[in-house]
Amino acid sequence: MRIPNVFLGAFLAIVQSAYAEVAPPPLLKPLTRQAQAAQLSAQFLTRYSYRPIPLDDTLSARVMDRFIKSLDPDRMLFLQADIDRFMSDRSALDNAIERKDLKIPFAIFNAYEQRVVDRMNYARNLLKQDFDFGAQENYSVLREKEPWPQSEAESNELWRKRVKSDWLRLKLGGKPDAVIRETLDKRYENTLERAYKFKSDDVFQSFMDAYSTSIDPHTDYFGAAASADFNVSMKLSLFGIGAVLQERDDYTTIRELVPGGPAQLSGSLSVGDRITGVGQGKDGAIKEVVGTRLDEVVQMIRGKKGSVVRLDILPADAGADGTHRIISLVRDKISLDKQAARKAVLSVKAGDATRKIGIITLPVFYEDFEAKRKGDKDYKSASRDVAKLLDELKQEKVDSVLIDLRNNGGGSLDEAIDLTGLFIGNDPVVQQRSSNGKIEVKSAEFAAPVWTGPMGVLINRGSASASEIFAAAIQDYGRGVIVGEPSFGKGTVQTVIDLDQTVRNSKPEFGELKVTIAQFFRVNGETTQLRGVKPDISLPGLSDPTSFGETSYDNALPWAQIKPANYAPDDTVKTLLPTLQSRHDARVKGDPDFQRLLQDIADLKAQREKGVVSLNEAERRNEATARKNRFKARAQASDGEDPGGDDGLEADERSLSAAIAIENARKKAKDVLLDEAVAILADETDLQEHVVEAATKQSGDANGK
Structure with missing residues (x-):
């Protein structure tokens, strides 16, 4: 095992000699409490994780790679020489953590800060020159797997193209050169200033993120600020x-x-x-x-x-x-009511009838753990709020209920179970297997369901964890139709450990760990891990499954299967699926909005796969004109607003009023996927009603005989 190489001084001397007029960012140093927290975290992560991984040279290398990637994901800042220098300590992090020595990650972060300062100053200097937009050259926008620049000259060329690309976007957006120079100079200056505002806690949080997620993708470390934000998201x-x-x-x-x-x-x-x-x-x-x-x-x-x-x-x-x-x-x-469950009602034609569909949107499975523990009868809870909304929808006499879980990344496991109970009563919801192999079947504590009518669930790639538990249970019981994209694929359970409480520390210093302790399984015995929940009726999505979802992680747990729980599925929805699918196919084929969405998704996929953009103005203008004409024709066909083209600005570069106007326009934009999900539920209601009528008639005929 090598002794850590503290290379920072020599590195900074080289950089500062080339940019002597620029003040270096402050040197950040680890605090004693941080080194203690890292060692304490290691003790828990090596012993109590669902899949314990020893802190050894192999894990050290993995943490190093993740830490560097988190700082420079596009390989735009570091040189290959920097990486070579860092790699000399690639297998030394394990011993360093055990010795309560964080010099290595802090040295890397300080080098990162200096590279940011160096590159931003170089970018600002480039703004003094003019660019030739008639030249035929491209800029790679996907550099995650590209090599790091081998020299400063190669880095300079990379940044020349980056600045030229930023300039061209603004130019195509109609900005004159003087405004472009001012905008980009301010943009790069803001990035430069942020490099001078980093604190020791930022370095430690970044390093611990790399360490914890090297155990598994959903193990996390929370410093004081991150812990406070997590608690707010749960309590709302x-x-x-x-x-x-x-x-x-x-x-x-x-x-x-x-x-x-x-x-x-x-x-x-x-x-x-x-x-x-x-x-x-x-x-x-x-x-x-x-x-x-x-x-x-x-x-x-x-x-x-x-x-x-x-x-x-x-x-x-x-x-x-x-x-x-x-x-x-x-x-x-x-x-924080914007993150709370909310409802809406849409009317849609299905067959010869008009159906009222109640929509409940749930952004997160929230629960005020502290208030619940204290016995507060009015503690905030996702399932409680949804139960109230269901009662309101009953009063409004809706025909069906759609639970919209798009981009709901999860939250409280208990809330997912209770939410499921609102629709299936006290039957088993999920199975949980701990690290010792013990399996526990969990059920909601409802004597009877709150809503017994037709229902469905709308999911996408951003629906994860607790969302998948709910959607899977609804699907396994045949309780409702699942519509959308395949979900995220997170099939693990985490718990939060307060490190200060474990060592009886009187003041908050060491932070918290969110540790994976179990894996959950559907009542049918399968896990949602990696595969997620496959919808009954598929809808298109904008996400890239290769970069978003459980399958994008290199250390995700494998898919697994156990014995099914004791549950009784209903086949009614299953028998309706072929008809639902055919009605859906026929409807979207003639829906111009849906077809335009498919075109947008195809364009985005092609752009992703291309991975480069042209820096030739004529080519880009032709592309922009074609896109603008398509959007204009779309707006005219649907009596909507033309969203306009790309103005080249980042969010904080627009005026506040303009930014709010864009946000409001997005909120008002037609939700094509939601509309189609509502139509599918209207069809489900229509078909189920015919099934009931047929069964009633058959029963009556039998009695008549």
Whole structure:
């Protein structure tokens, strides 16, 4: 085993000699608590994971590779010489962690920072020249598997094409050269400034991400900030002022006011206002936050319920030298309703009848664990909220219910089980196998289902974990029709370990681990691992399964199978599937919106496979014109709005009003896949009704005899 090679000093000396006028970013060093947390994490990960992996040279190499890839995924920053230098310590990380020594990852990250500074300054210098857009050359946009540049000259050429590509996009978007120079200079400057704002905790979080996901794709490490965000996502609440914030041009800017929150109720804040200072309490000194990282400003604004925070506000319509105002707000509990279950009702023609379909959209399987543990009768829960919505839909006399789980990445296992119980009662939902091989069958605690009518589930590649448990159970029982893309393929269960609690640490220092402890199986005995849930009626999707989903991970658990649970499936939906499929095929064949979606997906796939873009202006204009004409014809045919072409801008480069307008337009855009899923459920309702009528008639005829 080699002793770690601390190469950073020599590396920086070489770089700084070439760019002596540029101040180097601060050297980040590991903290004692971080080294302790890494060692403590290793003890848990090597002993208690579902698939324990020893911390040895093999794992060390895997962690090193992941860490470097996380920093430079497109191989645009490091040189091959950097990688060779890093690789000399590729098998040394295991011993270093055990010795509580984090010099290696910190040295790599410091080198990464310097490379960012180097490349951004080079990119900004390129803006002083003109580009020849008549030349025939291409720029590779998919560089994940490309070699690292062998020399600085090769890196310079790569970045010349990158800057030229950025310039051409803006040029095609109608921007004049002066505006393009200003826009790109600001873009690269912002990236440069971020390199100077990195903290020691950022390095440690990145390294621990690489370490934890080298065990398996869904094992994670949460530092203090990541842990707080995870808890908020589960509780769907926090204590603060009720404002969605965004970093724009070094200002923390108000992007949205949460209805009913302190900020909105005060009447003193508006979208676009900029927070330039934050003070704690009624009399606390106000600390300037211009140029401060957004996550740090957010932490300053959040706090205990009932406490006071004071904000120094530069109004949205004021210039940089405009008049500020100080406002005081009392922090309160903020509910993140946008992530909560919500409903809608659509009417659609099926056969000779018009059917009302209730749609329940569930973005995440949330559950306020803490409130539940404390015995709060009104704790926030996905299944509880859905149960209320089902009652409302009953009152509205809907014919069928569609549960929309698109891009729902999971959450609470208990909530997935309880949600399933709303439709099947107290029958088995999922089987769970722990690392010792013990299998436990889990059921919901409902004496009877809440909804007994026709139903279905809409999924896509982003539907994972808890979403797959629910969809699989509905499919296995024949309870409803599953529509969409094959799901993500995550068939594992995780639990969160508070490292401070395990060592009885009185203050939060070491963070938390989300560790894989079990694998779940469908009631039919199969796991959703790797294969996901295959829909009964397939719909197209925009995602690339080679880069998104469980199959894209090189260390995913294999597919497996156990004995089925004791369950009784209903074949009604299964018998209807051929007719549902034929109706679907006939409908989408004549649906221009659906056919245009298929064309968009085909274009995107072709673009992905091509992997390069032309840097020749004439070629790109021809492509842009063809695309614009297609979208214009589409808008005219559907009485919709022309979405316009690519303006070349990144999200934070547009004005706030323009960014919000684009977001609102996307929300209002026709959801072709949802409309088709609703039509399929209307067909299911129509067919089931005929099945019931036929059975009733047959029974009546038999009694008549």
